[in-house]
Amino acid sequence: MLALQLIMLAVIQQGAPMIQLPEHRSTNVSIEECIASRRSVRTFRSQNLTQEDIATLLWAGQGITSERGFRAAPSAGATYPLVLYYATGQGLFQYNPKSHGATKKSDSDLRKSIARSALNQMFIADAGMVIVITARFSNTTARYGERGIRYVYIEVGHCAQNIHLEAVALGLASVPVGAFDDAALKDVLGLEHEEPLYIIPVGYPR
Secondary structure (H helix, E strand, C coil): CHHHHHHHHHHHHCCCCEEECCCCCCCCCCHHHHHHHCCECCCECCCCCCHHHHHHHHHHHHCECCCCCCECCCCHHHCCCEEEEEEECCEEEEEECCCCEEEEEECCCCHHHHHHHCCCCHHHHHCCEEEEEEECCHHHHHHHCCHHHHHHHHHHHHHHHHHHHHHHHCCCEECCECCCCHHHHHHHHCCCCCEEEEEEEEECEC
16 A cells, blocks of 8 residues: 555656556456457447446556566566557546556547547547557567567567457457557657557447
8 A cells, every 4th residue: 555655646746647546347258258259349339438447458458466566468577568558538548557547648638649640540539448558678678689579569469359358348349450650659649668569449339
């Protein structure tokens, strides 16, 4: 509890609003059912996701799952290069796995801007939540050299699959998006030390 308070205090002192997310929730949907039911969906209802569902999706991708700090998705050497951002109608946020919280990066609704950077795939903007997975390659290449680049790409697949399957379990829909202008997306998100790898719109299917 003290560690969490110190993290939140440090963020507040830096002027970045911190949001504590609710605990992730469990469902009774089997992993087999999620695998069988998962499909790429590109039409979404105009409906916000609950904070609980947002928290659960983020936890599935990069949440802490052990007292030793291990995360939901496997990582080469536990170097954890991935960073999750998500955009909703309330703004742009960065997920903090250690505190299971989020730092608000922008008050603007950037879903349309993300869609435009993704070669004008405007269905992205209709989703209640748009997750962007980025990577700090140096986290992994510092230990594994050039081979670490491959490990990062493997890891983003693990993370994304967790999110897609969790979306099914929550009664939501998602679609993997890899076609985007890297420079444009980095500009939208204000990235300096990370590279965007993957976009996942998540919402209620229409």
